[in-house]
Amino acid sequence: MGAFAKRRCCVHRWSTRDGLVGVLKIAARHPGQLKPFDAELVEHFRSQAAIAIQNLHRTESLRARVVTAERKHAMADLARSVSHDLNNALGAMLPLIQQMQADVRDDRSRRRCSPRISSTCRSRSRSAAGSSEAC
Secondary structure, X not given: OHHHHOOOEEEEEEEEOOEEEEEEEEEOOOOOOOOHHHHHHXXXXXXXXXXXXXXXXXXXXXXHHHHHHHHHHHHHHHXXXXXXXXXXXXXXXXXXXXXXXXXXXXXXXXXXXXXXXXXXXXXXXHHHOOOOOOO
């Protein structure tokens, strides 16, 4: 009782088997307000409080990982959507390019334009990933 008669604060380590969680400091306004009962009470709940704090840290960590995963998923959806829209635009142009290739009449123009048109059609077919259209 003599040690507690002069005490204004009580400090306890909060730890689990994984390591130190934190330090709890209980302070009184006036000397002698902390009694042995206060120390026993803190000691009794110390392990449960440390586990609760550790669980809170794990929960926050999992929430951060979920948010990161959701961001990545949203970016993948956006990229997929942009790719699909771009592929649709290119797919609309492909029949026009094929028609232009068929409309070229003179041999000189056909020799000059045909490799370019064929190259465009091949690159469009590769980007379509499974499209059955070919030039």
